[in-house]
Amino acid sequence: MLETQDWKDFSITSWYDKFKHITMETVILELPEVVLDKLIYHPASNQSDGEEEEWDEETPLPEDFKEDFKNALNTLGKTVFIKNNWHSPTDAKMFSIGNALKAQNIDDVILYFTTSTAIQQDFSNVKGVPFCLALRKWISIHPAAEFRCIVINNVLRGITPRDWPTFYGHYKEEGRQIIDALQEFFAENIKENFKRKHYTFDVILSYPDKPYVLDFGPLNSKTNLYAFSWKEINPLLNKEVPKEVSPVFRYLESDIGIMTRAEALRKIKLSE
Ligand SMILES: Nc1ncnc2c1ncn2[C@@H]1O[C@H](COP(=O)(O)OP(=O)(O)O)[C@@H](O)[C@H]1O
Ligand SMILES: [Mg+2]
Numbered sequence: 625m626l627e628t629q630d631w632k633d634f635s636i637t638s639w640y641d642k643f644k645h646i647t648m649e650t651v652i653l654e655l656p657e658v659v660l661d662k663l664i665y666h667p668a669s670n671q672s673d674g675e676e677e678e679w680d681e682e683t684p685l686p687e688d689f690k691e692d693f694k695n696a697l698n699t700l701g702k703t704v705f706i707k708n709n710w711h712s713p714t715d716a717k718m719f720s721i722g723n724a725l726k727a728q729n730i731d732d733v734i735l736y737f738t739t740s741t742a743i744q745q746d747f748s749n750v751k752g753v754p755f756c757l758a759l760r761k762w763i764s765i766h767p768a769a770e771f772r773c774i775v776i777n778n779v780l781r782g783i784t785p786r787d788w789p790t791f792y793g794h795y796k797e798e799g800r801q802i803i804d805a806l807q808e809f810f811a812e813n814i815k816e817n818f819k820r821k822h823y824t825f826d827v828i829l830s831y832p833d834k835p836y837v838l839d840f841g842p843l844n845s846k847t848n849l850y851a852f853s854w855k856e857i858n859p860l861l862n863k864e865v866p867k868e869v870s871p872v873f874r875y876l877e878s879d880i881g882i883m884t885r886a887e888a889l890r891k892i893k894l895s896e
Contacts, residue, residue: 630842631753633819636652636707636709639840643814646809647837647838648763649700651759653756655757660747662685701761701762704728704762708747708757709756713736765830769828772824773806775810775815775822775843781871781872782871782872783874790876791880805835813837818840820842822842823842824843826841852874
């Protein structure tokens with residue numbers, strides 16, 4: 625379970641202003657109680673008369689929230705990607721048109737948030753951090769361009785594709801370039817600027833654009849490390865390393881068809 629300080633440090637409300645220039649444009653709206661209530665999943669009660677629970681679905685949204693939401697859509701371009709402070713409702717994708725999770729109105733937000741387990745878990749687990757709705761400019765992202773970077777003691781140690789385990793032939797040819805680009809990006813923009821010393825950041829790298837950050841996240845046994853395992857990352861946390869150490873970029877080296885995550889890890893370990 626994360627501590628309140630973890631929730632605070634990794635909330636987009638904590639890092640957005642500092643990293644505005646290297647992430648996509650975002651409007652963050654704090655969620656008033658009435659709006660939050662609409663975003664929380666209320667299971668229908670089993671009362672014999674079939675009446676709904678106490679909460680009132682018909683409570684209107686506050687006018688100023690509606691106004692802020694409308695302005696955000698106008699600023700960001702009508703269609704947005706949404707998150708709470710920490711997560712996007714990607715596990716609610718099946719409810720969205722074309723699997724794209726595009727939100728165009730408050731009803732979309734309510735649908736995605738109430739049907740997302742990740743979002744609902746945050747709402748029930750987190751204490752001491754005001755909940756928000758982050759509306760982000762919607763961009764089309766090629767899955768091969770998404771990387772998760774692992775930072776240990778303020779040093780970039782690992783890079784993994786987020787689309788894992790999928791084989792992309794160009795990773796091999798461009799491996800050195802990818803490492804160099806991400807290392808330079810990290811050194812110039814993130815190192816020492818993020819307030820933790822162990823963390824992950826997710827980044828989009830697609831030439832000829834500059835890399836940009838999608839998200840920051842905690843580094844612990846629960847973190848999805850894709851091509852890496854916590855077993856191999858954990859011991860590095862207490863190890864001093866020279867500042868110039870080069871990160872490991874781990875990817876699938878050959879197309880071995882569809883396999884499970886465990887199989888992929890086994891395979892990659894054997895070939896190292
Ligand atoms: N602004 C955006 N527009 C379109 N797709 C996005 C946007 N931001 C993220 N995504 C997609 O959604 C996925 C999850 O986004 P992310 O911000 O990392 O959420 P989470 O922290 O819940 O994983 C990303 O891997 C990316 O493919
Ligand atoms: Mg994330």
